[in-house]
Amino acid sequence: xxxxxxxxxxxxxxxxxxxxxxxxxxxxxxxxxxxxxxxxxxxxxxxxxxxxxxxxxxxxxxxxxxxxxxxxxxxxxxxxxxxxxxxxxxxxxxxxxxxxxxxxxxxxxxxxxxxxxxxxxxxxxxxxxxxxxxxxxxxxxxxxxxxxxxxxxxxxxxxxxxxxxxxxxxxxxxxxxxxxxxxxxxxxxxxxxxxxxxxxxxxxxxxxxxxxxxxxxxxxxxxxxxxxxxxxxxxxxxxxxxxxxxxxxxxxxxxxxxxxxxxxxxxxxxxxxxxxxxxxxxxxxxxxxxxxxxxxxxxxxxxxxxxxxxxxxxxxxxxxxxxxxxxxxxxxxxxxxxxxxxxxxxxxxxxxxxxxxxxxxxxxxxxxxxxxxxxxxxxxxxxxxxxxxxxxxxxxxxxxxxxxxxxxxxxxxxxxxxxxxxxxxxxxxxxxxxxxxxxxxxxxxxxxxxxxxxxxxxxxxxxxxxxxxxxxxxxxxxxxxxxxxxxxxxxxxxxxxxxxxxxxxxxxxxxxxxxxxxxxxxxxxxxxxxxxxxxxxxxxxxxxxxxxxxxxxxx
Numbered sequence: 001x002x003x004x005x006x007x008x009x010x011x012x013x014x015x016x017x018x019x020x021x022x023x024x025x026x027x028x029x030x031x032x033x034x035x036x037x038x039x040x041x042x043x044x045x046x047x048x049x050x051x052x053x054x055x056x057x058x059x060x061x062x063x064x065x066x067x068x069x070x071x072x073x074x075x076x077x078x079x080x081x082x083x084x085x086x087x088x089x090x091x092x093x094x095x096x097x098x099x100x101x102x103x104x105x106x107x108x109x110x111x112x113x114x115x116x117x118x119x120x121x122x123x124x125x126x127x128x129x130x131x132x133x134x135x136x137x138x139x140x141x142x143x144x145x146x147x148x149x150x151x152x153x154x155x156x157x158x159x160x161x162x163x164x165x166x167x168x169x170x171x172x173x174x175x176x177x178x179x180x181x182x183x184x185x186x187x188x189x190x191x192x193x194x195x196x197x198x199x200x201x202x203x204x205x206x207x208x209x210x211x212x213x214x215x216x217x218x219x220x221x222x223x224x225x226x227x228x229x230x231x232x233x234x235x236x237x238x239x240x241x242x243x244x245x246x247x248x249x250x251x252x253x254x255x256x257x258x259x260x261x262x263x264x265x266x267x268x269x270x271x272x273x274x275x276x277x278x279x280x281x282x283x284x285x286x287x288x289x290x291x292x293x294x295x296x297x298x299x300x301x302x303x304x305x306x307x308x309x310x311x312x313x314x315x316x317x318x319x320x321x322x323x324x325x326x327x328x329x330x331x332x333x334x335x336x337x338x339x340x341x342x343x344x345x346x347x348x349x350x351x352x353x354x355x356x357x358x359x360x361x362x363x364x365x366x367x368x369x370x371x372x373x374x375x376x377x378x379x380x381x382x383x384x385x386x387x388x389x390x391x392x393x394x395x396x397x398x399x400x401x402x403x404x405x406x407x408x409x410x411x412x413x414x415x416x417x418x419x420x421x422x423x424x425x426x427x428x429x430x431x432x433x434x435x436x437x438x439x440x441x442x443x444x445x446x447x448x449x450x451x452x453x454x455x456x457x458x459x460x461x462x463x464x465x466x467x468x469x470x471x472x473x474x475x476x477x478x479x480x481x482x483x484x485x486x487x488x489x490x491x492x493x494x495x496x497x498x499x500x501x502x503x504x505x506x507x508x509x510x511x512x513x514x515x516x517x518x519x520x521x522x523x524x525x526x527x528x529x530x531x532x533x534x535x536x537x538x539x540x541x542x543x544x545x546x547x548x549x550x551x552x553x554x555x
Contacts, residue, residue: 081148082140088124090152091117106242107266108235114155115163116267120260122160122168123239127246127256134180137170138243145169167232168239174225175237183244188216192241193248199258204434207262214263217241265434330392331404331415338362338406338413342372352423352470356486361418370403371419375412384412387485391416394457398450400473400483419473419481424531427478428469428538435478440535443480447472450482451528455521461491463519467527468508469534489519507541 092114105111105119130138139145145168149161160168170176183189192213198206218234218241227233242263249255333341341362342348349361351371362372375384391402391414406413424443427433435443454462465487473481487503498519502509510526513519530541 081150082144083122083125083129083148085121085125087128088121090121090155090158092155092158104268106238106263107268108238109164111164112162114158115165116264118152118158118160118163119165120257122165123243123246123260124256126243128250130180130243130247131250134184134247137177137179138240138247139168139170139172139176142169142171167236173230173233173236174227175221175233175240178221178224178240180244180247183217183221183240184248186217186220188213188220189241189244192217192245196245196259196262197249197255199255199262204436204439207265207434208432210259210262211266214238214241214245217245330388330402333404333406333413333415335406335408335411338372338415341370341415354470354484356484362415369418369420371416373414373416375414384414384486387414387488391485394454394462396450396453397479398446398481399453400481416483417481419483420476421474421478423470424472424474424480424535425469427474428534429540439478443472443474443478444532444535446480447482447528447531450480451524454482455524457490459490461521463489463491463521464524464527465489465519466504466508467524467531468505469531472531491519491521 103111103113103116105116109119111119126138126140129140130136140148145160149159149166151157151159151162160166167173168176192210195206195213196210199210215238218238221237221240222228222234225233225237242259246256246259341364342360344361344363351359351361353359357373357375359371359373362370364370388402388405391400395401400419401417402414403417404415406415421427427435451464451467454464464482464485466484467482471482471484473483475481489498489500491498499517500519502514502517504513504527508527508530510523513523513526533539534541
């Protein structure tokens with residue numbers, strides 16, 4: 001719908017309300033019927049049915065209702081609203097579809113997902129107003145505020161009132177009566193403006209500093225009005241802090257969007273959104289617990305049965321000299337060299353623990369920092385030999401490099417390339433880290449390149465079988481590298497599939513592979529798709545039992 005500008009400079013939005021649509025529902029069928037009569041009957045018959053005075057009267061009534069209902073269309077941009085939303089229109093976000101859940105916006109405002117961009121648009125308008133008139137109160141009066149509570153044209157179900165922004169007017173609290181000039185001189189404000197101005201250069205590192213600085217501004221405002229224990233006052237003081245910082249630089253087109261994107265990192269789903277009746281909740285919990293206990297008993301019985309029947313087959317096999325000769329390109333470390341590399345300042349630093357063993361940080365005599373993986377005692381050499389054989393012959397920028405190994409008695413170690421930034425799960429599943437969209441896309445692209453290299457290897461397709469967030473390591477520059485080839489399986493040049501034991505991590509495994517044990521290169525593609533979904537959503541995969549082992553084995 002188009003906007004018209006009145007002589008006073010304010011905008012009027014044409015957005016037909018439901019009553020206007022209902023009016024068309026009544027009159028338009030009559031017009032269509034009139035058209036059919038005109039073509040199907042003689043003019044004499046038409047004159048007896050529809051006289052021209054009657055036609056003129058009905059047309060006038062229709063035009064009257066058209067104009068009346070069109071000009072009655074509600075919008076925050078109506079002439080009575082003192083805020084001009086035209087430069088900063090409300091645009092629904094991608095997750096604002098159908099019924100949406102409640103969310104705590106900016107860590108303090110209980111609202112809906114559809115209201116996230118409405119809050120951004122509102123504060124951009126208020127920031128421009130505060131910047132132009134620094135001595136005036138940063139929030140508008142209650143009467144003016146009530147005149148701006150109409151729905152947005154682009155989404156009639158969303159308005160400042162439906163979003164829960166009813167108290168964002170001067171007089172609702174002491175902080176709402178402050179002016180920009182009263183806030184600008186404080187040291188916390190100057191520090192917040194300085195930290196939040198650097199968001200465009202390094203968003204990941206500066207966003208938390210910016211939000212912490214804004215929180216300090218809010219605390220200083222609470223101390224100024226002496227209402228620290230009032231929840232409403234705390235919310236309005238936090239909004240006043242954000243608004244004052246946003247008003248510091250309204251001429252920079254990227255400052256406002258970057259600031260509000262940073263504030264969105266504080267959003268969290270309202271814990272009170274899903275409310276069940278007490279008896280129903282108890283029943284659901286009881287059913288869930290009973291089902292979990294039953295599943296655990298079945299899994300335990302199956303595990304014990306398989307353990308007893310296969311214990312002899314899983315005894316460690318001695319490593320033959322011919323196997324070591326095939327790894328001639330690797331450096332074979334001694335046990336003493338490994339212990340010396342791990343013991344940095346007489347202390348061992350563990351980097352993580354998995355189903356196959358534990359990984360330590362190590363330092364070689366050359367000063368190079370490495371990751372040393374100690375294979376668990378009692379494990380079969382199958383995983384160790386598979387990982388060494390696989391990594392010793394492949395080299396790619398997006399695959400972890402194997403530098404050497406150690407085999408003495410029943411002790412096995414792998415010396416691997418060290419990745420300073422940990423694994424991808426540390427950056428995706430934790431709320432205190434933020435990855436930009438560009439970095440997420442680059443990580444996905446580089447992982448895909450590494451996976452393509454494995455699937456197109458010259459001797460045949462190498463299926464990783466355990467693609468997941470924790471097996472994607474990140475270098476200091478956040479360059480991804482696929483790791484942990486303990487479950488890798490090579491398909492020969494003439495093989496498109498192979499039937500083998502089902503191994504992998506619950507939630508990442510291909511359903512077809514789990515059901516019939518048929519392993520193909522597509523199994524890795526499915527796991528990579530789950531990783532891509534996690535990278536975009538930031539959510540965990542569904543876990544049946546958090547205490548169960550990560551690995552699933554099935555004949």
